[in-house]
Amino acid sequence: MNTQEKYWLIYAKATFLIAVVAMVISIIKLPGDLLIKGYYSICSLFLVSATITLSKAVRDQVESKRLMNKLEEAKTAQLLNDLDESRL
Structure with a gap:
């Protein structure tokens, strides 16, 4: 795996993790039951x-x-x- 592929994989994992965390936080903060x-x-x-x-x-x-x-x-x-x- 070359350096560019390595950084792309890190970027993909990081953006996925950020999106999941943002979704969880937004659901927790959501008004409602x-x-x-x-x-x-x-x-x-x-x-x-x-x-x-x-x-x-x-x-x-x-x-x-x-x-x-x-x-x-x-x-x-x-x-x-x-x-x-x-x-x-």
Whole structure:
């Protein structure tokens, strides 16, 4: 992992932590009874969970496409090598 990736990961974790802390503080300070605070807490947890799931699904899709492209490139290279060998 290079330095830029390392700092990007630190930045992503820090912003996530700051957002969660801000959300918790805002729910605690929210005027209203415990039922309203509980509702917003559950919605916040669901939003975080859905965001993590979506980011993982997108990453998996990109990695899958990258793997398929590598396989296609390998097949093309093999066909070209076979073609070159048959000409000799």
